[in-house]
Amino acid sequence: MPEMTYRDAINLALKEEMRRDQKVVVYGEDVALYEGAFKVTRGLLSEFGELRVRDCPISENTIVGVAVGAAMAGVRPVAELMTVNFALLAMDQIVNHMAKVRYMFGGQISVPMVVRMPGGGGSQLGAQHSQSLESYFMHCPGMLVAYPATPADAKGLLKSSIRTDNPVIFLEHELLYNSKGEVPEDPEYLVPFGKASIMRQGEAVTLIGYGRMSILCLQAAQLLEKEGVSCEVVDLRTLSPLDTETFLASVAKTGRAVVVEECWRNAGLGGDIASRIYERCFDTLLARVKRISGLDVPMPYSRKIEKICIPQAEGIVQGVRDLLNESY
Amino acid sequence: MAGNLRELLSEEELLKFYEQMVVCREFEESCAEQYSKGHITGFLHLYSGQEAVAVGCTAGLKQTDYVLSAYRDHAQAIVRGADPKRVMAELFGKATGICKGKGGSMHLFAPELNFMGGYAIVGGQFPIAVGLAWGSQLQEQDRITACFFGDGSMNQGTFHESLNWARLWDLPVLFICENNFYGIGTEVHRASAQAALHRRTCGYDIPSEKVDGMDVVAMYQATKRAAEWVRERQRPYFIEAVTYRFRGHSMSDPAKYRSSSEADVWKSRDPIPNLSRRLLEEGIADQARLDQINQAALAQVREAVRFAEDSPWPEDAEVWNDIYV
Ligand SMILES: Cc1ncc(C[n+]2csc(CCOP(=O)(O)OP(=O)(O)O)c2C)c(N)n1
Numbered sequence: 001m002p003e004m005t006y007r008d009a010i011n012l013a014l015k016e017e018m019r020r021d022q023k024v025v026v027y028g029e030d031v032a033l034y035e036g037a038f039k040v041t042r043g044l045l046s047e048f049g050e051l052r053v054r055d056c057p058i059s060e061n062t063i064v065g066v067a068v069g070a071a072m073a074g075v076r077p078v079a080e081l082m083t084v085n086f087a088l089l090a091m092d093q094i095v096n097h098m099a100k101v102r103y104m105f106g107g108q109i110s111v112p113m114v115v116r117m118p119g120g121g122g123s124q125l126g127a128q129h130s131q132s133l134e135s136y137f138m139h140c141p142g143m144l145v146a147y148p149a150t151p152a153d154a155k156g157l158l159k160s161s162i163r164t165d166n167p168v169i170f171l172e173h174e175l176l177y178n179s180k181g182e183v184p185e186d187p188e189y190l191v192p193f194g195k196a197s198i199m200r201q202g203e204a205v206t207l208i209g210y211g212r213m214s215i216l217c218l219q220a221a222q223l224l225e226k227e228g229v230s231c232e233v234v235d236l237r238t239l240s241p242l243d244t245e246t247f248l249a250s251v252a253k254t255g256r257a258v259v260v261e262e263c264w265r266n267a268g269l270g271g272d273i274a275s276r277i278y279e280r281c282f283d284t285l286l287a288r289v290k291r292i293s294g295l296d297v298p299m300p301y302s303r304k305i306e307k308i309c310i311p312q313a314e315g316i317v318q319g320v321r322d323l324l325n326e327s328y
Numbered sequence: 329m330a331g332n333l334r335e336l337l338s339e340e341e342l343l344k345f346y347e348q349m350v351v352c353r354e355f356e357e358s359c360a361e362q363y364s365k366g367h368i369t370g371f372l373h374l375y376s377g378q379e380a381v382a383v384g385c386t387a388g389l390k391q392t393d394y395v396l397s398a399y400r401d402h403a404q405a406i407v408r409g410a411d412p413k414r415v416m417a418e419l420f421g422k423a424t425g426i427c428k429g430k431g432g433s434m435h436l437f438a439p440e441l442n443f444m445g446g447y448a449i450v451g452g453q454f455p456i457a458v459g460l461a462w463g464s465q466l467q468e469q470d471r472i473t474a475c476f477f478g479d480g481s482m483n484q485g486t487f488h489e490s491l492n493w494a495r496l497w498d499l500p501v502l503f504i505c506e507n508n509f510y511g512i513g514t515e516v517h518r519a520s521a522q523a524a525l526h527r528r529t530c531g532y533d534i535p536s537e538k539v540d541g542m543d544v545v546a547m548y549q550a551t552k553r554a555a556e557w558v559r560e561r562q563r564p565y566f567i568e569a570v571t572y573r574f575r576g577h578s579m580s581d582p583a584k585y586r587s588s589s590e591a592d593v594w595k596s597r598d599p600i601p602n603l604s605r606r607l608l609e610e611g612i613a614d615q616a617r618l619d620q621i622n623q624a625a626l627a628q629v630r631e632a633v634r635f636a637e638d639s640p641w642p643e644d645a646e647v648w649n650d651i652y653v
Binding site for chain 1: 369370371418421422423425427429430431432433434435447448449450451452480481483484485511512513514518519520585641642643644646647648651
């Protein structure tokens, strides 16, 4: 299997799907000539031409709305919002239109569309450009939410996203774009929705993450291994649907769970996951469920204080140590 | 811009324009250097080339007027009176920064100067500007709101909603579009169906004009006239300042989407040599005086960098401050 970056894996998925299906089109702000703010759409314009790869005005709500309409008309649009932060300008089209059309029209039509958006914190971009809004999207029924952690999953999940007839929010982490991993060459390599992956087997504690948090969980697990603590790492892969069974089975086995969320703790997805664990694994838990979250503050710019607002591998290690010292 | 400078402005005012533009240019070029050294991080959008807009417009406003801007905001803040030391410290992320290191390059703010902020969401400042103008109108303050924005932001819904609103309620807002022809890498005619941007306001019955944004005196005159009009009539007005950014959109942009010959044409219209040539031609200043101003600007910016370097980082506990009152 060739090694490639997360960025290139997404780029490859786009190219393969555009080659496979003439109906797949890509558009967004600066995706064509400029090849994407994060260069994810490199080479698309030159290969597929300007009818299928298009730049558009800075009009996020309309970008999503146009995808809804185009999908209703039979096209398979993959729209890029330059970052997840700008999805807030498009929340009306996302929540009231994209996620509702199929349901409110009694299933008579579907909107096969993908909205890709990079996000997350850690690049000193300030409060308006460093948000982790995954819980916002998870909260809304009617759409799927994917958040790959590895290059292979990025390829496989994006291809599944393009092929499904459901609308998909596809989240990418800006700090993962340059991360490398093996990616299957098979153009039919698809990662299904609602199937978490066990990134690492372990006995003492289950670390549950998604996106970049899964990578931090892996790093923490490696550090803890040196202390003789065996961690199982579950990468959720898709947040909607959420593969509850996989993480519950893991927690039932280890008896301990640490949920790592990059988003804010207040009403964050970690609370939801913890409550699912309490509801279904209460009897087998050896300790309380630990949550490691982004701090409930707007992200500060200064690198010195930005760092403490985002979960770090060392914090996860400490969280696990705390948990192992506790028992009911 | 025709006519004799001396007849339009005092020697003192003209030299101040020159000085402010030079300070802004030195500041921005120094930011680029500090960015390459890793002292400034995150997104950094420089203003080099557009100085005549900030300087000319600010001079045409009153200090009591509100000013809002987008993320290309260093010059806007400095020309309004922000201390370059504290602006630089902000870009370094230091505790002495104008927003305590929490804002960074894109979010400068100085209420004591009525500089009501730099915003990083394209088009985010339009409704805020309308609201500020309403607030001052309600309180019968003699104050207009000048809202600066880029050509690209005119495609946001907020632009249309805000222009409509400003005219509907007749609010004292001066909209100033800095048309530098690009929104990141997308040229204006590829994003705007009507690329003559000042004509886009007719749908809202807001008068508008196009001004040479490379000419600081022209910018000053147009703004002064427009600001008075807005103040008197309590109605919105729109200026399209035609300008150019000499650098890429941000530090990560090599600007491959535009030809070097295009940039060269605009650089030949650089507002700074443009003004210095006229000052010399009309005998308003000699080269020695201009050199002295250049040296002083350089020294001021060097001092700002030194201040930023020497300043302390914010305390960790600072993350919890300023969230709620
Ligand atoms: C809502 C939103 N969408 C997209 C962006 C990303 N972005 C940052 S600057 C920019 C271009 C804006 O161009 P313009 O308004 O012309 O201002 P200029 O950079 O030319 O000063 C874009 C698309 C953003 N910051 N906010």
